[in-house]
Amino acid sequence: MSPEPEARFPHQLMYTAAKQYYLEDATQAEIAASLGVSRATVSRLLTEARKQGIVEIRVHRPESLEDGRLAAELAGLLGIQRVYLVPKVSGPKLGPWLAPGLARALADTGLEPGDVVLVSSGSTVYECAREGLGRFPGVTVAPAVGGQEEPQPWFQTNETTRILAEGLGGVPSYLYAPALPGPELFYSLQHEPSVRRVMDLWARAKCAIMGVGSAPMMRQVVPAFVPREAPSLNQAVGDVCSRFYDRDGEPVGYSGSERLVATSVEELRRIPHSIAVAVGTEKAAAIVAAARGGYFNRLVTDATTAESILTIS
16 A cells, blocks of 8 residues: 655654654654554655654754854853863763763863873763773873762773773773771771872873762762761752862862862862863753862863753853
8 A cells, every 4th residue: 555645644643753753762663663654654754744844953063062152151151161062962871972072172182191081980971981082092091089889880980990091092090999988998098009099190180071960969879978968968069079069169078078089179170171071951050060169171061051051140
């Protein structure tokens, strides 16, 4: 049986096919099966949906995102050196969307063999590390924070360090220490040569790649070492490298936080190229506060998050 003429397709049928294809990432074969039509009919439905304005496709030139008004306005508002924008991020995987922006940011750092790149924990940084970010042979890649008990790989900074070093063509330097050790272990770690070697790298890092966490009370998953019941954390709007801060970017401590095995706020502020990678309107306040505190000087985000930050500021 031949397909119906395109002009006779009902608007609802075109909308349903377009919604499944563009918003739900269904294949044309899957749509054909769900609608009980042929793949050729699905292709015609999608074509006609575009013709009739049911579907609107916008293509952004990378230059306009990177150097355009929105990026410049956001950088000025945050008081940072540069913003690297990507189109609106969608879907569960952030890495493929944000990696091109992070690759541009890394290309601007002028990394040379022997330079030190720090990397934080977090799913966004972990996913970006798994993408192509350029080659910088001979750089040293090191964790900016110790390991955590959670099973997810993005909480293990040594794993992110390994993946990133392999992708960049660099040399990993692992940190064999928990993020928040007990008092006795913390004292011992200060004198452990392998741990001391990584801590020394923090002071001379040329670049850092870090995620921006939202307020601990808003998260579904928080590292086990973070005492969510601590009254002080009610003031925290976010964290960078497990260092929590308030709306003004001032550090927020809690019982035991003085033992945190992580790059200090002072060290973060001295890094020449500190790159935050963060997306999501729920992180807007955390990004603004981290910029106020001087935790990063470059930002990789998407256009939607950028517009949200400009709206609340």
